[in-house]
Amino acid sequence: MPIRRRTPLGWKQLVHSKGRLAVATAGVAFAVLLIFMQLGFMNMLFDSTVMIHRQLNADIVLVSSKARDFANPGTFPRARLLQALSTPGVADAEALYVTSRDWIKQSSNDRGERGAMLLLGVRPDFKAFRDPEITAKQHLLVETGAALFDRQTRGDYTAFRAAIERGERPQTELGGRTVTLVDTMQMGSTFGAEGALIVSDQSFFEFAINRNPGAPSVGLVRVEARRDAEAVAAAIRARLGGYDDTMAMTMEKFIEHSKIRIQQESPIAFIFSFGAVIGMLVGLVIVVEILSADVHDHMAEYATFKAMGFTNRALLGVVFEQSLILSVAGFIPGLGISLALYALVRSTLTMPIAMTLERLLLVLFLAVALCVISGAIAMRRVAKADPADVF
Amino acid sequence: MPASSQPVVVIAGLSHSYGSGATRRQVLFDLDLTILPGEVVFLMGPSGCGKTTVLTLVGGLRSVQQGSVRIAGRELLGADEAGLIANRRNCGFIFQSHNLHRSLTALENVRMGLEAQGRGLPADADERCRRILAVVGLEDHATKRQDQLSGGQRQRVAIARALVSEPTLVLADEPTAALDRQTGHDVVALMRRVARERGATVLMVTHDNRVFDLADRILEMEDGRIVGSRQGDSPVPHAGAGHRLEYTT
Numbered sequence: 001m002p003i004r005r006r007t008p009l010g011w012k013q014l015v016h017s018k019g020r021l022a023v024a025t026a027g028v029a030f031a032v033l034l035i036f037m038q039l040g041f042m043n044m045l046f047d048s049t050v051m052i053h054r055q056l057n058a059d060i061v062l063v064s065s066k067a068r069d070f071a072n073p074g075t076f077p078r079a080r081l082l083q084a085l086s087t088p089g090v091a092d093a094e095a096l097y098v099t100s101r102d103w104i105k106q107s108s109n110d111r112g113e114r115g116a117m118l119l120l121g122v123r124p125d126f127k128a129f130r131d132p133e134i135t136a137k138q139h140l141l142v143e144t145g146a147a148l149f150d151r152q153t154r155g156d157y158t159a160f161r162a163a164i165e166r167g168e169r170p171q172t173e174l175g176g177r178t179v180t181l182v183d184t185m186q187m188g189s190t191f192g193a194e195g196a197l198i199v200s201d202q203s204f205f206e207f208a209i210n211r212n213p214g215a216p217s218v219g220l221v222r223v224e225a226r227r228d229a230e231a232v233a234a235a236i237r238a239r240l241g242g243y244d245d246t247m248a249m250t251m252e253k254f255i256e257h258s259k260i261r262i263q264q265e266s267p268i269a270f271i272f273s274f275g276a277v278i279g280m281l282v283g284l285v286i287v288v289e290i291l292s293a294d295v296h297d298h299m300a301e302y303a304t305f306k307a308m309g310f311t312n313r314a315l316l317g318v319v320f321e322q323s324l325i326l327s328v329a330g331f332i333p334g335l336g337i338s339l340a341l342y343a344l345v346r347s348t349l350t351m352p353i354a355m356t357l358e359r360l361l362l363v364l365f366l367a368v369a370l371c372v373i374s375g376a377i378a379m380r381r382v383a384k385a386d387p388a389d390v391f
Numbered sequence: 392m393p394a395s396s397q398p399v400v401v402i403a404g405l406s407h408s409y410g411s412g413a414t415r416r417q418v419l420f421d422l423d424l425t426i427l428p429g430e431v432v433f434l435m436g437p438s439g440c441g442k443t444t445v446l447t448l449v450g451g452l453r454s455v456q457q458g459s460v461r462i463a464g465r466e467l468l469g470a471d472e473a474g475l476i477a478n479r480r481n482c483g484f485i486f487q488s489h490n491l492h493r494s495l496t497a498l499e500n501v502r503m504g505l506e507a508q509g510r511g512l513p514a515d516a517d518e519r520c521r522r523i524l525a526v527v528g529l530e531d532h533a534t535k536r537q538d539q540l541s542g543g544q545r546q547r548v549a550i551a552r553a554l555v556s557e558p559t560l561v562l563a564d565e566p567t568a569a570l571d572r573q574t575g576h577d578v579v580a581l582m583r584r585v586a587r588e589r590g591a592t593v594l595m596v597t598h599d600n601r602v603f604d605l606a607d608r609i610l611e612m613e614d615g616r617i618v619g620s621r622q623g624d625s626p627v628p629h630a631g632a633g634h635r636l637e638y639t640t
Binding site: 311387 | 447450452453476479480484486490492493494495499502503504506507508509511512552
C-alpha cells in the first residue's frame with residue numbers, strides 16, 4: 001500500500017511558537033557565528049604566518065634552526081648559502097633579509113603616528129618573488145633608500161597611495177632614516193606587522209644597521225629543471241650535515257613547518273579553539289533551554305500521543321526533527337553574518353580570512369551535533385511522559 | 392449488539408494499588424467485568440472510587456498488577472511495553488479535556504490517530520480523516536486549529552481522532568465535563584453513534600446523569616468495587632450493519 005509522509009510534528013510545533021523559534025534560531029546562529037569567527041581568526045593567524053612564504057620564488061629555503069616565524073626568522077651564516085649553491089641540482093641561490101622596523105605612517109590625517117612594517121631586503125636583479133608585478137618593479141630599488149610599498153598595508157594610507165599614483169615619490173622615516181616610496185606592490189599585513197616594504201639588500205643594511213650581509217634571514221634556492229626539490233633539499237642537508245645552525249627544506253615543508261610551529265608555540269591557537277568551544281556551549285545552553293521549554297509545554301500532548309499508541313521512539317523523533325531544523329535554521333543566518341564579517345575583516349585588516357569548504361562543513365557538523373546533543377537532553381523528559389497522566 | 396461475538400473486555404479478579412510500603416493504597420478490589428462487542432457501558436461513581444484506574448488498566452496505560460484484563464483476546468497481565476502499546480493501538484481514547492495538539496489543524500489531529508498505529512500512513516489517510524470529520528459534522532473545519540474551534544467542536548475532533556483507526560474499544564474519560572448540557576449530550580450521542588457504525592465497544596467514565604439515556608449499561612463503582620449495574624435510562628436503537636445515521640445538532 002502506498003505510504004503517505006507522516007505529519008512533520010516537530011516543524012509544526014516550532015513554527016507554531018514563532019517567538020521561541022526566533023530565539024532558538026538566533027541562539028544557534030550566534031553559536032555558529034562565534035565558532036566561524038574563532039576558527040576564521042585562528043586560520044587567519046596561520047595563513048598570515050605563511051602568506052609571504054607563498055610569495056617567495058624558491059623551491060627550497062634555508063633558514064636558521066632557531067627561526068620562529070617570518071617576522072622573527074633569525075639568521076644563519078651566508079656560507080651555508082654558498083654551500084647549498086655548490087650542491088648538485090641547485091640552479092641558483094640568493095639571500096633574503098627580513099626584519100621589522102617602525103616607521104612614521106604619515107597617514108591622510110598627517111598625525112605622524114608610528115607603525116611596524118616588515119622590511120624585506122633582496123638583490124634588485126634577483127627574482128625573489130613570484131608576483132611578476134614585484135619583479136617588474138625591482139629595478140627601482142637600485143636607488144639607495146628606495147622601497148616598494150605594500151598597498152594592502154593595514155591603516156589609512158590614502159595620502160601615500162594617492163601620491164604614488166600621481167607619480168610622486170613620498171618620503172617618510174623608517175628606522176630613523178629616510179625611505180622613499182617609489183612604487184607599490186601587493187603583499188598583505190600580518191598579525192605582527194601592518195604591511196611590508198621591499199628594499200634592496202644594500203638599502204636594507206641602511207635601515208637595519210645592526211644587520212650584516214653575512215647573516216641572511218632566508219636563503220632562496222631554486223633547483224634545476226626536472227630535478228626533484230625534495231631530493232635536492234636532502235642533498236643540501238647532507239652537505240650541511242656538520243652544521244646544526246641551518247635548516248634546508250622544500251617550500252612546502254617550510255610552509256608546513258611554520259604553521260606547525262605557530263600552532264605549537266603560540267597560545268593563540270588554544271585561545272581561539274577555546275573561544276569556539278565557548279560558542280558551542282553557549283549554543284548548547286540556549287537550544288537545550290528552548291527544546292526543554294517546548295517539551296515541557298507539550299507534555300500533555302506527548303502523553304496523549306503515548307496513550308494513543310505512539311512509541312517513545314516516534315516521539316523522540318519529533319524532538320530530533322526539531323533539533324535538525326534548528327541547526328539548519330540557525331546555521332544559515334550564522335553563515336551569512338560570518339561571511340559578511342569575514343569580508344569586513346578582509347577589507348579593514350587586509351588579512352587573509354576566507355571561508356573554506358572544510359570549515360563550512362565542520363561548523364555545519366558542529367551545529368547539527370550541538371542541536372542533536374541539546375535534543376538528546378530534552379528527549380529525556382519526553383521519555384518520562386506518562387500516558388496515564390492524561391486521565 | 393452482535394450477540395454471538397466474544398466479549399471485548401473480560402476483567403477477572405482485578406486489584407490495583409498505588410504507592411508501596413506504608414504509603415501503599417489499594418484502589419481496586421477483586422473486580423470482575425465483561426463487556427460485549429458494540430456495547431456502550433458507562434462507569435460512574437464518586438471521585439476516587441477507581442473508575443479512571445479501571446480505564447487506564449483496560450487501555451494498557453498502566454500495567455496490571457493482579458488479576459486478569461483481557462482486551463479483544465489479548466491478556467494484559469504480564470504484558471510488556473510492546474504488548475501494552477499494541478493494546479493502546481486497538482483502543483480509541485477520548486479525554487476529559489480533548490488534548491488536541493495545539494499546533495495541528497483538526498485534520499492533522501485526526502491523522503495522528505492513524506499515525507499512532509505505527510504502520511505508516513496509508514495513501515488515503517487524508518481522505519479517511521476528512522470522511523470521519525464529515526461524520527462528526529466538521530467537514531468545513533478541517534483546516535482549523537483548536538483555538539479556532541468551540542469546546543464541543545474540539546471534543547468532536549477528539550472523537551474523530553479516537554475512531555479514525557476503527558478501534559475495537561473506545562475509552563472515554565468524562566468527555567462532557569467541560570461542555571454545556573446540550574453540547575455534552577450531543578457529543579456523547581455522536582460518540583455512541585459513530586462507535587456503533589464502526590462496530591466499536593464503548594467504556595466511558597462519567598458523572599454526568601444527563602447522558603445516562605445513551606448507555607446500554609451503567610455500572611456504579613464505590614471504593615474500588617462495582618456495587619451496581621443497570622440498563623441505561625433510555626436505550627437508543629442500535630444501528631444495523633452498513634447503516635449510517637445522520638448527525639444533527
